Amino acid sequence: MRRRLFAVALGAACLLAAAGAANARPKAHVSGAVAANPLADVPVKLETIVEVSVLHGTHDERDSDPRIGSMPELREGPFAKYVSYQLLSRVRLVLSPGAKRQLKLPNGRLLEVRLEDILADGSSRLVASINRPDAKDFLPLLEVKARAGQAFIVAGQSYKRGILVLVFKVVK
Amino acid sequence: MNEEMSLLLRYADGELSVDEARKFRARLAESPALRKKLQEMRRVGGLLRVWAKGVEPRAANLVEPTLLRVHDAQRHSARAATWSCALAAALIVVSPWSQGSAQPAQPVTSSERVAPVAAAIERIDAGDTQAQVFMVGSSGTPVVWLADDAQEDDDESAEQGPG
Numbered sequence: 001m002r003r004r005l006f007a008v009a010l011g012a013a014c015l016l017a018a019a020g021a022a023n024a025r026p027k028a029h030v031s032g033a034v035a036a037n038p039l040a041d042v043p044v045k046l047e048t049i050v051e052v053s054v055l056h057g058t059h060d061e062r063d064s065d066p067r068i069g070s071m072p073e074l075r076e077g078p079f080a081k082y083v084s085y086q087l088l089s090r091v092r093l094v095l096s097p098g099a100k101r102q103l104k105l106p107n108g109r110l111l112e113v114r115l116e117d118i119l120a121d122g123s124s125r126l127v128a129s130i131n132r133p134d135a136k137d138f139l140p141l142l143e144v145k146a147r148a149g150q151a152f153i154v155a156g157q158s159y160k161r162g163i164l165v166l167v168f169k170v171v172k
Numbered sequence: 173m174n175e176e177m178s179l180l181l182r183y184a185d186g187e188l189s190v191d192e193a194r195k196f197r198a199r200l201a202e203s204p205a206l207r208k209k210l211q212e213m214r215r216v217g218g219l220l221r222v223w224a225k226g227v228e229p230r231a232a233n234l235v236e237p238t239l240l241r242v243h244d245a246q247r248h249s250a251r252a253a254t255w256s257c258a259l260a261a262a263l264i265v266v267s268p269w270s271q272g273s274a275q276p277a278q279p280v281t282s283s284e285r286v287a288p289v290a291a292a293i294e295r296i297d298a299g300d301t302q303a304q305v306f307m308v309g310s311s312g313t314p315v316v317w318l319a320d321d322a323q324e325d326d327d328e329s330a331e332q333g334p335g
Contacts, residue, residue, distance in 0.1 A: 073308040078317060125294070137299045139318060146291035153308075156318040163320075170291070 046097055048115050048124040049171040053090045054105065057082035058162035073153065082162060092171065105130070107159045109138060111166065116143070123147035124170060128154070146170045180210060184302060184319065211300060290314060
């Protein structure tokens with residue numbers, strides 16, 4: 001607590017010093033055109049890239065797929081019940097606001113991912129659903145807020161004596 | 173609690189053995205009343221509450237460390253943000269760019285200081301599917317675990333919950 005207060009005090013002191021130094025020197029005249037951010041008029045392409053990895057967890061006595069990479073989550077909770085995880089597919093979905101992308105899952109169901117919105121703080125609001133065209137909805141709606149680098153997981157669907165684990169990671 | 177209810181709960185919780193689950197599925201197939209019971213329990217979310225009460229110690233084992241992790245992550249995040257502010261302010265003083273800067277310092281709001289460390293599930297509609305939400309990993313990655321009703325010919329692990 002004391003260290004934290006010290007850090008805050010140090011930051012405040014530095015800010016005051018910086019403000020004082022800035023006010024002390026004469027200000028050069030800056031025209032509006034120059035002062036404006038030159039990149040402000042460049043249209044920003046609003047899109048979110050989501051990487052979807054489809055994993056198959058089984059009780060097979062074999063090593064997990066090294067292509068999955070480091071995923072300590074798979075050793076926790078109900079995931080730890082499965083011995084081996086194999087990467088079945090990995091795709092990157094480029095989503096613009098309102099656009100939806102579909103991905104056929106190995107068990108025949110259809111995963112749909114839609115970018116609902118990109119929020120002011122840079123995070124994305126994603127909507128996902130999992131359905132089978134000729135059957136009742138399995139997961140009608142899942143709404144998640146995530147920013148680049150963050151992930152969420154949808155797991156538990158039965159597939160070939162195991163489960164499917166869908167790992168969604170926001171890349172950008 | 174009668175035997176049928178106990179079996180129903182254990183079945184939905186994924187605690188039955190493969191043989192027991194197979195037998196119970198056969199009973200489900202023959203009994204619309206039993207199927208209705210299972211559906212009703214899932215629909216109102218009562219299953220999760222009953223499950224939590226029934227296996228309180230196990231639920232506590234899952235929930236408490238998760239809450240602790242969330243708390244720790246938030247504390248770490250706040251601490252890192254505080255030091256970042258101090259460092260950033262120090263850099264403003266020593267950096268050459270600060271010499272001509274006449275911009276007033278912008279106050280940092282608490283929401284900016286404590287950024288969420290993990291994705292957040294805002295809404296979920298699992299229909300008739302039993303769904304459980306929890307977090308895993310040091311960053312608190314949210315997980316939606318769905319109990320699958322689908323029967324596959326070669327799949328004996330169907331309907332097993334996260335237990």
